[in-house]
Amino acid sequence: MFARSAVRAAQPLKRNLLSRTYATEPTKSGSSNTLLYAAGALGVAGAGYWYLSSSPSGQAAAAKAKDVATGPPKKAFTGGDQGFISLLLKDVEIINDNTKKFIFKLPEDDQVSGMAVASALLTKYQYEGQKPVLRPYTPTSDEDTKGLIELIVKKYPNGPMSTHIHDMIPGQRLDFKGPLPKYPWSANKHDHIALIAGGTGITPMYQLCRAIFKNPDDKTKVTLIFGNVSEKDILLKKEFADLENTYPNRFRAFYVLDNPPKEWTGGKGFITKELLKTVLPEPKNENIKVFVCGPPGLYKALSGPKVSPTDQGELTGTLKELGYSKDQVYKF
Numbered sequence: 001m002f003a004r005s006a007v008r009a010a011q012p013l014k015r016n017l018l019s020r021t022y023a024t025e026p027t028k029s030g031s032s033n034t035l036l037y038a039a040g041a042l043g044v045a046g047a048g049y050w051y052l053s054s055s056p057s058g059q060a061a062a063a064k065a066k067d068v069a070t071g072p073p074k075k076a077f078t079g080g081d082q083g084f085i086s087l088l089l090k091d092v093e094i095i096n097d098n099t100k101k102f103i104f105k106l107p108e109d110d111q112v113s114g115m116a117v118a119s120a121l122l123t124k125y126q127y128e129g130q131k132p133v134l135r136p137y138t139p140t141s142d143e144d145t146k147g148l149i150e151l152i153v154k155k156y157p158n159g160p161m162s163t164h165i166h167d168m169i170p171g172q173r174l175d176f177k178g179p180l181p182k183y184p185w186s187a188n189k190h191d192h193i194a195l196i197a198g199g200t201g202i203t204p205m206y207q208l209c210r211a212i213f214k215n216p217d218d219k220t221k222v223t224l225i226f227g228n229v230s231e232k233d234i235l236l237k238k239e240f241a242d243l244e245n246t247y248p249n250r251f252r253a254f255y256v257l258d259n260p261p262k263e264w265t266g267g268k269g270f271i272t273k274e275l276l277k278t279v280l281p282e283p284k285n286e287n288i289k290v291f292v293c294g295p296p297g298l299y300k301a302l303s304g305p306k307v308s309p310t311d312q313g314e315l316t317g318t319l320k321e322l323g324y325s326k327d328q329v330y331k332f
Contacts, residue, residue, distance in 0.1 A: 073146060075114030076106040077121065077178045084124055084175040089168050090148065096232045099154045099200075101140070102165060104174065109147040115139060117211040118204050118332070119179035121149075125164050135161035136180055138203040140236070142210060152235055154200045180309075183291070183330050185211055187218035190289045192281040196271065196302060198227045198294025202235050204332045205293060213243055213251070223279055224253040227271045227298065231261060254279055271302065273318045283323040290324060293332035306331040 076085065087104040094100055106113065115121070121139060126132035141150035155166040168174065185208060195205040205224065212218045228234050234255060243251045254275065256267035267275060281288045292303045299305045304316030315326040 073110060073112045073144075074108065076108070076111045077114040077176070079114075079179055079181075082177070084122075084177045086173045086175050087149070089170050089172050089174065091170055092168070095152065095235065099152065099233075099235065100166060102151045102153060102168070104149050104151070104176075106147050106149065112144060112146055113139060113141070113149050113179075115143045115149075115179045115207075116181060117143065117185045118182040118207050120182060120204070121176045121178035122180055123161060123165070124175040124177070125161070133160045133164065138207050140203055140206055142214075152200065152203060154235075182332060187212075187215050188220060190220060191287045192221040192223070192285065193288065194223045194225070194280045194290045196225045196276075196290065196292045196294075196298075198271070198298040199233065200235065201293030201295070201298070201332065202226060203293075205291065206236050206239065208291070209240070209243060209251075213247060219250070221250045221281075222252075223281065224251070225256070225271055225275065225279065226253065227256040227258075227294070229258045231257060231264065252279070271298070273321065276302075276318060277322055280322070283325070283328060288328060290319060290329045291332060292319075292329065299331065303329055303331055 085107065087106065089102060090105045091103040092100055093103070113121075118138075120136040122134055122136050124132050124134050137151050137153065139149045140152050141148065151165070153162050153165050155162045165174065182204065193208070195208065197205050205226075209222060209224075212220050212222060224240060226234065226240075234257075237255075240251075240253045244253055254267060256269065256271050256275065257264060258270065260266070260268050280290065292299065296305065300317065302317045303319050304313055307313040312326070312329075312331055315324065315329050319329055
């Protein structure tokens with residue numbers, strides 16, 4: 001669906017687009033930096049632990065302090081020659097008519113997943129007498145979460161793994177292996193990144209956002225463009241809205257729907273050249289990165305497909321037409 005022409009973009013889109021520039025003045029309620037400074041002041045005063053333990057950046061700082069005292073937590077997945085690990089399905093939450101959240105228990109309650117940013121896990125199941133089915137997924141749980149991982153999985157009509165997982169009930173098990181390294185992230189690696197996603201391609205983008213905005217030292221600006229069929233398909237919308245409200249100077253999200261409701265004020269149609277030209281960081285900026293993840297049609301229209309997990313392939317499509325180089329684009 002993403003491969004259709006840019007002429008499908010509706011006029012209301014123009015009225016809702018923000019400029020490339022971000023506001024530099026703090027909001028009346030205070031910027032994220034203000035909150036961080038306040039947290040530091042409370043800590044000096046001896047009353048900051050509650051604040052630190054109740055905010056994302058504070059949780060990271062508290063976890064780091066605890067690691068210094070007790071050593072880093074054990075990792076369930078260590079990569080390398082580690083084989084598949086069988087995890088117990090603890091709970092299932094329905095998100096919409098074709099998407100669920102699956103919560104799996106790690107082998108030990110005090111373990112973290114061992115996931116790096118950005119990375120994925122390989123899932124596997126095999127019926128007797130048949131070839132194994134393998135599929136990578138990016139967990140949506142935080143890398144510091146102990147004792148469990150969460151997967152958001154959309155069921156596709158011809159998707160053997162997504163169908164298998166959707167048929168699972170608590171108490172059953174699924175095999176996992178990883179982490180599978182993707183794009184190694186470090187604080188301030190780029191001044192500005194753009195995340196272009198379709199459907200469940202949003203999960204690695206969310207992983208990046210979590211890492212950036214929970215780190216008080218990371219000042220990266222982020223622009224998200226997220227295309228879906230209908231409003232119910234917008235995954236993690238609340239989480240992204242929270243980021244947009246908390247970091248208005250650094251995070252912007254643009255949503256595009258193929259079949260929007262009548263009251264929809266966002267983008268209509270598909271992710272178009274006009275939209276990308278308006279909201280993405282300029283290709284002439286040296287330290288930027290554009291990430292792409294979604295169904296085959298999205299890759300075909302915007303960036304061209306990747307050849308293999310280790311070969312990004314040539315850059316084609318809309319991003320090339322807009323002047324971006326192969327080095328400026330990463331395909332998950």
